[in-house]
Amino acid sequence: xxxxxxxxxxxxxxxxxxxxxxxxxxxxxxxxxxxxxxxxxxxxxxxxxxxxxxxxxxxxxxxxxxxxxxxxxxxxxxxxxxxxxxxxxxxxxxxxxxxxxxxxxxxxxxxxxxxxxxxxxxxxxxxxxxxxxxxxxxxxxxxxxxxxxxxxxxxxxxxxxxxxxxxxxxxxxxxxxxxxxxxxxxxxxxxxxxxxxxxxxxxxxxxxxxxxxxxxxxxxxxxxxxxxxxxxxxxxxxxxxxxxxxxxxxxxxxxxxxxxxxxxxxxxxxxxxxxxxxxxxxxxxxxxxxxxxxxxxxxxxxxxxxxxxxxxxxxxxxxxxxxxxxxxxxxxxxxxxxxxxxxxxxxxxxxxxxxxxxxxxxxxxxxxxxxxxxxxxxxxxxxxxxxxxxxxxxxxxxxxxxxxxxxxxxxxxxxxxxxxxxxxxxxxxxxxxxxxxxxxxxxxxxxxxxxxxxxxxxxxxxxxxxxxxxxxxxxxxxxxxxxxxxxxxxxxxxxxxxxxxxxxxxxxxxxxxxxxxxxxxxxxxxxxxxxxxxxxxxxxxxxxxxxxxxxxxxxxxxxxxxxxxxxxxxxxxxxxxxxxxxxxxxxxxxxxxxxxxxxxxxxxxxxxxxxxxxxxxxxxxxxxxxxxxxxxxxxxxxxxxxxxxxxxxxxxxxxxxxxxxxxxxxxxxxxxxxxxxxxxxxxxxxxxxxxxxxxxxxxxxxxxxxxxxxxxxxxxxxxxxxxxxxxxxxxxxxxxxxxxxxxxxxxxxxxxxxxxxxxxxxxxxxxxxxxxxxxxxxxxxxxxxxxxxxxxxxxxxxxxxxxxxxxxxxxxxxxxxxxxxxxxxxxxxxxxxxxxxxxxxxxxxxxxxxxx
Numbered sequence: 001x002x003x004x005x006x007x008x009x010x011x012x013x014x015x016x017x018x019x020x021x022x023x024x025x026x027x028x029x030x031x032x033x034x035x036x037x038x039x040x041x042x043x044x045x046x047x048x049x050x051x052x053x054x055x056x057x058x059x060x061x062x063x064x065x066x067x068x069x070x071x072x073x074x075x076x077x078x079x080x081x082x083x084x085x086x087x088x089x090x091x092x093x094x095x096x097x098x099x100x101x102x103x104x105x106x107x108x109x110x111x112x113x114x115x116x117x118x119x120x121x122x123x124x125x126x127x128x129x130x131x132x133x134x135x136x137x138x139x140x141x142x143x144x145x146x147x148x149x150x151x152x153x154x155x156x157x158x159x160x161x162x163x164x165x166x167x168x169x170x171x172x173x174x175x176x177x178x179x180x181x182x183x184x185x186x187x188x189x190x191x192x193x194x195x196x197x198x199x200x201x202x203x204x205x206x207x208x209x210x211x212x213x214x215x216x217x218x219x220x221x222x223x224x225x226x227x228x229x230x231x232x233x234x235x236x237x238x239x240x241x242x243x244x245x246x247x248x249x250x251x252x253x254x255x256x257x258x259x260x261x262x263x264x265x266x267x268x269x270x271x272x273x274x275x276x277x278x279x280x281x282x283x284x285x286x287x288x289x290x291x292x293x294x295x296x297x298x299x300x301x302x303x304x305x306x307x308x309x310x311x312x313x314x315x316x317x318x319x320x321x322x323x324x325x326x327x328x329x330x331x332x333x334x335x336x337x338x339x340x341x342x343x344x345x346x347x348x349x350x351x352x353x354x355x356x357x358x359x360x361x362x363x364x365x366x367x368x369x370x371x372x373x374x375x376x377x378x379x380x381x382x383x384x385x386x387x388x389x390x391x392x393x394x395x396x397x398x399x400x401x402x403x404x405x406x407x408x409x410x411x412x413x414x415x416x417x418x419x420x421x422x423x424x425x426x427x428x429x430x431x432x433x434x435x436x437x438x439x440x441x442x443x444x445x446x447x448x449x450x451x452x453x454x455x456x457x458x459x460x461x462x463x464x465x466x467x468x469x470x471x472x473x474x475x476x477x478x479x480x481x482x483x484x485x486x487x488x489x490x491x492x493x494x495x496x497x498x499x500x501x502x503x504x505x506x507x508x509x510x511x512x513x514x515x516x517x518x519x520x521x522x523x524x525x526x527x528x529x530x531x532x533x534x535x536x537x538x539x540x541x542x543x544x545x546x547x548x549x550x551x552x553x554x555x556x557x558x559x560x561x562x563x564x565x566x567x568x569x570x571x572x573x574x575x576x577x578x579x580x581x582x583x584x585x586x587x588x589x590x591x592x593x594x595x596x597x598x599x600x601x602x603x604x605x606x607x608x609x610x611x612x613x614x615x616x617x618x619x620x621x622x623x624x625x626x627x628x629x630x631x632x633x634x635x636x637x638x639x640x641x642x643x644x645x646x647x648x649x650x651x652x653x654x655x656x657x658x659x660x661x662x663x664x665x666x667x668x669x670x671x672x673x674x675x676x677x678x679x680x681x682x683x684x685x686x687x688x689x690x691x692x693x694x695x696x697x698x699x700x701x702x703x704x705x706x707x708x709x710x711x712x713x714x715x716x717x718x719x720x721x722x723x724x725x726x727x728x729x730x731x732x733x734x735x736x737x738x739x740x741x742x743x744x745x746x747x748x749x750x751x752x753x754x755x756x757x758x759x760x761x762x763x764x765x766x767x768x769x770x771x772x773x774x775x776x777x778x779x780x781x782x783x784x785x786x787x788x789x790x791x792x793x794x795x796x797x798x799x800x801x802x803x804x805x806x807x808x809x810x811x812x813x814x815x816x817x818x819x820x821x822x823x824x825x826x827x828x829x830x831x832x833x834x835x836x837x838x839x840x841x842x843x844x845x846x847x848x849x850x851x852x
Contacts, residue, residue: 010356015205024098024232029059035238038054038055046815066102066103080392081171084130086131087112097222101193104165104171106173107176109175111503113504115503122186124144126178126392133149134150173190201358203229204233209265212265221246242258249273264291266296267295269296298323298326301470302323330386334357361411375423376422377422380421398416447467456501461485466479466526478510479510479511482516517529546577546578547577562622584622595610617778643777655713656715659765673835674734677730686725693717701713714763717759718794719759749819816849819847823843825837
């Protein structure tokens with residue numbers, strides 16, 4: 001007689017908890033009352049100075065802010081009461097989230113980097129009552145929704161009571177998170193307080209904080225569901241959260257230093273970041289991150305090889321690698337699997353996704369929603385307290401359904417994940433997708449949404465978006481397109497367009513072809529396209545050009561190692577030749593293969609620090625920092641050059657005029673569109689008119705070598721004390737354009753009064769310098785401008801960058817805040833002309849501010 005096969009159902013622990021508090025902000029207030037003097041939030045600013053708030057301070061401040069938010073937001077019973085928040089990660093961000101919940105509303109994260117069309121869709125659909133944005137942000141993208149800055153809220157809050165508000169009702173809704181949609185349009189997931197707390201209470205029970213675990217990190221983007229347990233898990237247990245800026249997370253060296261400094265014991269990360277950190281750790285002589293006992297992987301497939309690499313690094317058995325499975329619709333996670341010994345991987349070809357969390361059930365079903373026997377593959381559906389309350393405006397109702405297998409009312413609804421899985425010996429194994437969704441750096445991306453964006457490009461006729469080797473190290477998002485009749489366009493031009501409508505992680509590599517191959521049934525032959533991409537990639541990996549033009553003879557031996565190494569590492573996605581001016585990331589590099597590149601260089605006898613490599617502006621900059629036969633992993637300048645800084649005086653005039661003229665005449669990004677109407681004499685005339693005020697104000701300086709040669713100059717004014725000069729040349733167009741951009745920002749967004757804004761308006765270098773030397777001097781001047789601003793008591797530095805590379809240096813390395821990003825070919829001069837009309841759409845002018 002045959003045995004009856006067990007059906008594919010797994011049920012998590014039923015913990016009851018019917019009378020426990022579910023509102024996050026109420027639980028926080030209880031915790032705060034018992035931890036008044038304990039640190040709640042820590043944030044290290046760009047100058048290395050810690051800013052912190054105790055639980056007592058956080059409780060008082062959020063009580064004040066919640067009153068202000070409640071006054072500003074007129075709630076409607078027919079809509080979710082939402083506050084949209086578009087802010088960078090600092091100590092202010094979790095403060096505002098808590099204040100929103102205390103005001104009885106839910107928060108809706110908007111990444112400050114989201115393109116305007118995506119923001120507009122979210123605001124139109126979710127209809128938040130208010131947007132809170134960064135001071136200096138472009139408020140026009142929030143048109144139609146009331147907008148306020150955190151600074152304004154804080155100023156208003158200073159007049160409010162620090163006592164908690166007495167709310168008649170609190171919204172059951174806590175958070176709305178937008179994800180990629182299968183219809184090509186992002187959709188908002190509604191997460192309730194009760195749902196959030198079920199996820200956290202499971203975590204506290206199964207993976208409790210240790211007695212020594214005082215601090216935890218909040219490093220995940222707020223728009224990503226993993227940020228929720230990072231923020232609220234520690235705060236609702238009386239621990240501290242360390243807010244990690246984006247640029248630190250991208251730099252393994254600095255990130256690991258932060259983890260060590262704060263003795264972090266747990267970390268949530270996508271497998272690609274785990275691979276990056278493990279690769280960096282392999283390069284170190286000393287043992288690092290021994291205190292980091294719990295490593296939680298989620299958001300992407302965790303491979304057996306990566307798990308084995310982790311266990312080989314941490315052999316004691318004290319370090320646990322957790323594989324979490326889930327999506328935003330199930331509060332991030334619905335199953336989990338823990339590993340701490342290689343024996344647990346024996347005989348497996350995949351790392352399991354494990355068993356369900358508390359108060360949840362997972363089923364595997366066929367197309368008719370009938371349970372499949374254990375061991376067979378079925379679609380994974382979930383029920384229980386981790387389920388979201390559907391989508392905003394009831395989108396995609398077919399994803400949330402009545403549960404045909406429910407007995408308990410608490411499991412009456414199910415969510416169809418769209419994932420395949422099977423159950424083997426009571427453990428869930430992931431088996432792929434039922435649709436066209438993939439994970440990129442933890443973000444769910446539906447290929448339909450990307451394809452819709454590509455087809456929207458004015459030059460594109462047809463498009464197919466594919467994922468090459470999903471879940472693997474070599475994963476790539478690609479799009480094959482055909483152009484409309486008589487239009488000649490490159491893949492790079494289409495990618496530039498896509499940057500205006502999609503987040504960066506959703507931008508595919510675009511390949512223009514003559515026709516899309518079809519199967520006999522008329523459908524797209526996707527396998528042929530993937531094979532074509534693999535063949536192209538293999539050829540490109542060999543054929544990436546290394547151009548040594550303009551490399552100084554002294555640096556040529558190092559370049560002959562660096563350039564081929566970079567070409568071989570990024571060859572699959574390389575967009576251009578490797579030259580002295582090429583930027584690693586623009587060539588196709590990323591944080592993972594930057595580590596690999598540094599490792600390859602070390603194998604060939606060249607040392608360079610990870611931070612040095614990541615922050616380098618181009619190959620020339622990397623060459624300057626590379627050392628031969630050095631065991632150190634420092635971030636100092638490789639060439640050891642010493643510089644002398646002198647405040648501008650009359651003895652410098654001839655050198656300064658020459659450097660400014662050489663730097664700007666025919667080379668500057670704006671001036672080149674006005675040629676031949678600008679002459680060298682125009683710059684000389686400008687400098688003679690500005691000279692006396694420049695010397696008199698004492699804010700500008702020149703940089704010399706130790707032998708006394710003039711190398712570079714930085715010209716600065718107090719933005720509210722600049723001289724009036726009459727210009728009788730076409731340079732007037734440049735200054736009118738800059739005033740058009742800067743004037744409204746200076747008057748409306750920056751500190752008032754003299755002595756507050758240091759305007760860094762011109763930098764020039766000696767024409768005899770190499771590209772690498774030129775970059776080194778720009779970095780030195782940037783650091784000295786900061787010193788001048790501090791010494792003179794300015795509130796910050798204001799500047800406008802028109803070069804893509806100086807823009808990258810300013811935002812990625814020196815952490816300038818972008819106040820305005822403008823497409824220069826749209827500018828209409830006072831006389832009605834468009835002086836930069838021939839500039840490509842990709843040419844931008846970026847106004848930036850850096851607080852001192």
